[in-house]
Amino acid sequence: MPSQQTRPARGMRDFLPEDVRRREYVIGIVSSVYQRYGFEPLETPSLENIETLMGKYGEEGNKLIFKVLRRGEHETSGETDLALRYDLTVPLARVIAEYRGQLPKFFKRYQIQPVWRADRPARGRFREFFQCDVDAIGSRSMVVETELCSAVCDVLVALGFRDFTIRLNHRAVLAGLLQAAGVVPDLHASALVAIDKLDKIGVEGVRAELAARGVEEAAAQAVVESFTGAVSLDNAGALVAHLADARAGIEQLQKIVAFSASTSAAGFIRFDPSLARGLSYYTGAIMEVAVPDLAGSLGGGGRYDGLIGMFLGEDVPACGFSLGLERILVVMNERKMFPAEVEQTSADVLLTVFDDASIPEVLKLAGELRARDVRVEVYPEPDKLGKQMKYASTRRIARAAILGGDEIARGEVTIKNLDTGEQQSVPRAALAQTIRALCK
Amino acid sequence: MPSQQTRPARGMRDFLPEDVRRREYVIGIVSSVYQRYGFEPLETPSLENIETLMGKYGEEGNKLIFKVLRRGEHETSGETDLALRYDLTVPLARVIAEYRGQLPKFFKRYQIQPVWRADRPARGRFREFFQCDVDAIGSRSMVVETELCSAVCDVLVALGFRDFTIRLNHRAVLAGLLQAAGVVPDLHASALVAIDKLDKIGVEGVRAELAARGVEEAAAQAVVESFTGAVSLDNAGALVAHLADARAGIEQLQKIVAFSASTSAAGFIRFDPSLARGLSYYTGAIMEVAVPDLAGSLGGGGRYDGLIGMFLGEDVPACGFSLGLERILVVMNERKMFPAEVEQTSADVLLTVFDDASIPEVLKLAGELRARDVRVEVYPEPDKLGKQMKYASTRRIARAAILGGDEIARGEVTIKNLDTGEQQSVPRAALAQTIRALCK
Numbered sequence: 026m027p028s029q030q031t032r033p034a035r036g037m038r039d040f041l042p043e044d045v046r047r048r049e050y051v052i053g054i055v056s057s058v059y060q061r062y063g064f065e066p067l068e069t070p071s072l073e074n075i076e077t078l079m080g081k082y083g084e085e086g087n088k089l090i091f092k093v094l095r096r097g098e099h100e101t102s103g104e105t106d107l108a109l110r111y112d113l114t115v116p117l118a119r120v121i122a123e124y125r126g127q128l129p130k131f132f133k134r135y136q137i138q139p140v141w142r143a144d145r146p147a148r149g150r151f152r153e154f155f156q157c158d159v160d161a162i163g164s165r166s167m168v169v170e171t172e173l174c175s176a177v178c179d180v181l182v183a184l185g186f187r188d189f190t191i192r193l194n195h196r197a198v199l200a201g202l203l204q205a206a207g208v209v210p211d212l213h214a215s216a217l218v219a220i221d222k223l224d225k226i227g228v229e230g231v232r233a234e235l236a237a238r239g240v241e242e243a244a245a246q247a248v249v250e251s252f253t254g255a256v257s258l259d260n261a262g263a264l265v266a267h268l269a270d271a272r273a274g275i276e277q278l279q280k281i282v283a284f285s286a287s288t289s290a291a292g293f294i295r296f297d298p299s300l301a302r303g304l305s306y307y308t309g310a311i312m313e314v315a316v317p318d319l320a321g322s323l324g325g326g327g328r329y330d331g332l333i334g335m336f337l338g339e340d341v342p343a344c345g346f347s348l349g350l351e352r353i354l355v356v357m358n359e360r361k362m363f364p365a366e367v368e369q370t371s372a373d374v375l376l377t378v379f380d381d382a383s384i385p386e387v388l389k390l391a392g393e394l395r396a397r398d399v400r401v402e403v404y405p406e407p408d409k410l411g412k413q414m415k416y417a418s419t420r421r422i423a424r425a426a427i428l429g430g431d432e433i434a435r436g437e438v439t440i441k442n443l444d445t446g447e448q449q450s451v452p453r454a455a456l457a458q459t460i461r462a463l464c465k
Numbered sequence: 466m467p468s469q470q471t472r473p474a475r476g477m478r479d480f481l482p483e484d485v486r487r488r489e490y491v492i493g494i495v496s497s498v499y500q501r502y503g504f505e506p507l508e509t510p511s512l513e514n515i516e517t518l519m520g521k522y523g524e525e526g527n528k529l530i531f532k533v534l535r536r537g538e539h540e541t542s543g544e545t546d547l548a549l550r551y552d553l554t555v556p557l558a559r560v561i562a563e564y565r566g567q568l569p570k571f572f573k574r575y576q577i578q579p580v581w582r583a584d585r586p587a588r589g590r591f592r593e594f595f596q597c598d599v600d601a602i603g604s605r606s607m608v609v610e611t612e613l614c615s616a617v618c619d620v621l622v623a624l625g626f627r628d629f630t631i632r633l634n635h636r637a638v639l640a641g642l643l644q645a646a647g648v649v650p651d652l653h654a655s656a657l658v659a660i661d662k663l664d665k666i667g668v669e670g671v672r673a674e675l676a677a678r679g680v681e682e683a684a685a686q687a688v689v690e691s692f693t694g695a696v697s698l699d700n701a702g703a704l705v706a707h708l709a710d711a712r713a714g715i716e717q718l719q720k721i722v723a724f725s726a727s728t729s730a731a732g733f734i735r736f737d738p739s740l741a742r743g744l745s746y747y748t749g750a751i752m753e754v755a756v757p758d759l760a761g762s763l764g765g766g767g768r769y770d771g772l773i774g775m776f777l778g779e780d781v782p783a784c785g786f787s788l789g790l791e792r793i794l795v796v797m798n799e800r801k802m803f804p805a806e807v808e809q810t811s812a813d814v815l816l817t818v819f820d821d822a823s824i825p826e827v828l829k830l831a832g833e834l835r836a837r838d839v840r841v842e843v844y845p846e847p848d849k850l851g852k853q854m855k856y857a858s859t860r861r862i863a864r865a866a867i868l869g870g871d872e873i874a875r876g877e878v879t880i881k882n883l884d885t886g887e888q889q890s891v892p893r894a895a896l897a898q899t900i901r902a903l904c905k
Contacts, residue, residue, distance in 0.1 A: 030516060031563035031776050034547055037510035039560055041567070042574070045506035061835045063812040063842025066485035070477035070593050071511065071549075071579065072531070076470060091512070092534045094545055096583045103543020105534055107474055109511075120479050123471035127481070129860050131845060133811075134482070139511065143536045153510050166846035168824060175832070287825040288832055336471050371573075372503040384608060385727040392615070392728055395501045402503025405571060406606035420569050 036144070036152030043368065048155075050367045051184065051353055052137055055157045058180045059135040062172060064159055067134040069116035071141075075108045081115045081335075083305065089142045091152075109141040113158040114306075114332065114345065121162055121343075122336035131163040137350070149355050157324075160345030162333070167280040170310045173326065173346045174281070175288035177314060181323070182289065184353065185362045189323065191290060192297035192313045195278050196327075198261060201271020202298060205264050206247035208240055214305075216240055220252055221301040228253055252299045258282065261298055277310055306332045312346060319356050324348035372402035373464050374424045374440070375417040380407045387428055390438065390453065397457035417443055424463065426456070476584070476592030483808065488595075490807045491624065491793055492577055495597045498620045499575040502612060504599055507574040509556035511581075512547040519548070521555045521775075523745065529582045531592075549581035553598040554746075554772065554785065561602055561783075562776035571603040577790070589795050597764075600785030602773070607720040610750045613766065613786045614721070615728035617754060621763075622729065624793065625802045629763065631730060632737035632753045635718050636767075638701060641711020642738060645704050646687035648680055654745075656680055660692055661741040665760075668693055692739045698722065701738055717750055746772045752786065759796050764788035812842035813904050814864045814880070815857040820847045827868055830878065830893065837897035857883055864903065866896070 033039050040048065056066065078090055092105040110116060113136045121132065137157045144150055159176060161169045174191050181189050203213050219234040226234065228249055235245040251264055258278055265271035278296060285294050302311045302325055309328030316323060326346030334340040357363060374394070376387050384407075391401045402422065404413045410427070417425050427439040427448075438456050441448040442463075451459050473479050480488065496506065518530055532545040550556060553576045561572065577597045584590055599616060601609045614631050621629050643653050659674040666674065668689055675685040691704055698718055705711035718736060725734050742751045742765055749768030756763060766786030774780040797803060814834070816827050824847075831841045842862065844853045850867070857865050867879040867888075878896050881888040882903075891899050 030514065031559050033510050033563075034512055034514045037512055039510065039563070040506075040508040041564065042505035042507060045508050048508075049506070060811050061838070061840050063815075063840060065482035065811045066480075066489070067482060068480040068485050068488075070473050070479065072474055072477055072581070072593065074470065074474045088536070091536070091547070092540070093549075094532045094534055094543070096528070096531075100532070101543070103534070103541070107531070109533075119471050123473075123479070124481065130856055133842070141512070153512065161845070164845040168818070168828070168843060168845040171828065172831075172843060172845075175828070179835070284824055284828055287829040371500050371505045375503075378608070384724055388608070388611065388615070388724055389727040391612075395619070398501070400501050400503060402573070403608060403612060405601065405604040405608040405612075416570055 034152075036146035036150075038151060038153070042371070046367050046369075047354060047357070047363055048350065050363065051350060051357070052155075052157070054183045055180050055348065056135060056137060058176055058183055059159050061179070062133070062159075062176045064133045064135040064161075064176075067117070067120065067136045068138060069110065069113070069120060069136070071110055071139070072107045073110060073116060073119070075105055077119055078108045078111055078115060082111055086111065089144055091141045091143055110138070111142060112140050113138060113156050113347065114160070114329070117158070117160055117162075117345075118333045118336050118343075121333050121341060125337065128162075131161065133159075133161045135159040149351060151351060155350035157348040157350055158345060159347075160343060162341060162343045165330070165342045167277055167284060167310075169344045170277075170281045170312070170328065171284040171288060171290070173344060174285060174290040174294055174312060177312075177324070177346050177348065178288075178290045178293050180348065181314070184357065186316065186356075189293060189314055189316045191294040192300045192315065193278060193281065193294055193310065194297055194300040194302075194312075195274035195310050196307050197270040197274030197309070198265065198278065198298065199301060201265035201268040201274065202251045202261065203248065204268060204271075206251055207244035208248060212238065212240055216248065217301040220248070220299055221303070223252065223299045256296075256298045258296045261296070274309070281310060302327060310344070314348075316356055318359070319352060321352070322349075323352050323356070370421045371400055372420065372422045373400045374402070374426050374460050375413065375420070375422045376401060376403045376426050376428065377410060377413045378404045378407050379410075379429055383428060383430070383433070386433055390426070390428055390456075393453075394457050394460070397461075399457050399460050414441075414443060424460065474592075476586035476590075478591060478593070482811070486807050486809075487794060487797070487803055488790065490803065491790060491797070492595075492597070494623045495620050495788065496575060496577060498616060498623055499599050501619070502573070502599075502616045504573045504575040504601075504616075507557070507560065507576045508578060509550065509553070509560060509576070511550055511579070513550060513556060513559075515545055515548045517548075517559055518551055518555060522551055526551065529584055531581045531583055550578070551582060552580050553578060553596050553787070554600070554769070557598070557600055557602075557785075558773045558776050558783075561773050561781060565777065568602075571601065573599075573601045575599040589791060591791060595790035597788040597790055598785060599787075600783060602781060602783045605770070605782045607717055607724060607750075609784045610717075610721045610752070610768065611724040611728060611730070613784060614725060614730040614734055614752060617752075617764070617786055617788065618728075618730045618733050620788065621754070624797065626756065626796075629733060629754055629756045631734040632740045632755065633718060633721065633734055633750065634737055634740040634742075634752075635714035635750050636747050637710040637714035637749070638705065638718065638738065639741060641705035641708040641714065642691050642701065643688065644708060644711075646691055647684035648688060652678065652680055656688065657741040660688070660739050661743070663692065663739045696736075696738045698736045701736070714749070721750060742767060750784070754788075756796055758799070759792060761792070762789075763792050763796070810861045811840055812860065812862045813840045814842070814866050814900050815853065815860070815862045816841055816843045816866050816868065817850060817853045818844045818847050819850075819869055823868060823870070823873070826873055830866070830868055830896075833893075834897050834900070837901075839897050839900050854881070854883060864900065866900075 091109040093107040095104045215238045262275040306329045307327040308330045311327035313322045313325035328344040330342045437450045531549040533547040535544045655678045702715040746769045747767040748770045751767035753762045753765035768784040770782045877890045
């Protein structure tokens, strides 16, 4: 009788076998695509010293960090010294600073690990969730942004997505457009929060929110015009032509778009001046990937040339992209995008057991089959054949093999298809091959 | 300049790419072998409600659990409500209790996840480490123990081990031998602690420790005789013939040994009356796997028919085996057991970049190669060719491809072997095939 205390903790989830198989399928594709781009795997500990994390995610972030009590004699003091990983970017910055001398000049890593945030749980929002991060450290070239976008497109296409968009913008262009519209610099961050809601609250909503945030009426009107007028990169360039930083940003975006025409991102990537991205550490291009049937994004990223410097003391250029595993899974589950082999159970065949005396022979047969890469479940105890068949059905194992005294004497095995009820006798030496052929 | 604060927290580790590749190689073999036995993957959350864990691991265990501070207004109270997973067995028991109705009659799961213990860090002992658990729930048949031992042997053989032993014993046989030797029941647990040190402190040490623990001299002598006299299963059976529980234990061990003769465990498994296993929840057969050059074990397990009942309220038979990933890795690293492909870097070829103008063509070539499963790193910015080659060498990338204006005009690519310095021109359409052939 499941009682309260056997449920997972609030915002946490148990993954039963079919869940794990789906998660591993996605993770497998993500990592193999990233490897094809020359990215290498990195893993960092779940627990970081608390000072490593505090102050890196803003005030709101500080509150959402899970903090771990000191141990031993300090346990009753309420002091904390460790905290659970909140994202994969800050640990990466720490790793770069710590191992700089050992790492190649350009360090390209991917990292697929859980992070923890004490957010209020909601549909699709959990307190333990996986991020799939990919980052390239050490170069300011727009080849980096281009390759990241191309890799993300390859991942999504390999998973079966066709209707996604990579929205592209640039922090300096954002700032330039705001400045050109007459928003004073002190209000930029606040105005971006309003603009970020364009999808949700519409033009009038954004204008009202800008006013509420202290942006003058004329400026608010100009902002709405520049950000909603289906602004092309050329139009945006004209608006900020007098601002050196923004102009440089436009040039970078032009390069990314031009380079992308030669990659798998062609057709998926488009400039979107209203893309703001929440995190404060971005310094250059920013990207976000979206599908029509999911509010919010599947992931996003950008250039953050300053973050590593917080640990290393010298700036190191960096750019990355993070995909949310849970968000990808939500859409793939709803759209039924998983191939049949992911939905299989683990066993190709159930070996039935008549009596104690035949167990050694059944175990021997299991070993022979497994040595030929057949996945074999042995029914663990003698039981009525009907019950064993029924068990195989509930496990969705498609075949049962019967090795009774007669079969042993003849050197044969009877194999039964549990869907059709058909059965055939097969020479024992040919059994693995027969099962593998049936599994195709 | 790495400073104190960029190191991982005490007892925690960063895994650089070569570490991750080795870990993933072992995890890949462990899971594929377990799948071949019909085990299915399960994952549970890192954080459990604190009551789920407290009291399950003894008093010492309680102290080693990492406890998480309550959030929000409670943060300053020092109260804790969550704790980090301490092993994979208690969460499994919780999962069985919670999802009993959804799970098959025999639930066979494997689970490979980190656990956290606030132990004093030492060589090979970390505060975050991975366990590879495999458990079969729902049957009292000795087929379960046999299959578990066979699966563990397959894992170790697949990893390249040949010199391991699976020590086998039984809780009821242990108790019977102690009783037969004249140790009073109240001292059994204490005596087992002493016997467990036989490898480390020898016969005289054990005898002294038994005395110190209050075991009478004659009993201590009898204990040492029964546990060290290279006792066979038959000898042990004779010593405990008058004790029903112990006799039943002997019969179970005889079955495991007889069944194992037909499996891959034949030749690796042997009865060892001095094997005690620390954990208190074992109720039947216990196993431990050891190699000569590692103090302690690579892993162990046994039958625990009572643990799930702590959550479910009714007893469910269960038996499992846990391998320690870190311990396996320590031995494999020392013995250099990793195949060459695990030690590779992620890229098969580096595409060099002459100038901005050729970047689109280089990116296009990268896409063509990746579509044919070649792992390609693109040098991210125009640079002197020598520097790019040097970078490839430091990354241990064996080949560089050069796509200059001449090559583009001729529809060719120059490919250079960075070990020998040899280079050849290859038609662009044949490049993927050429590289794949060279990678063999």
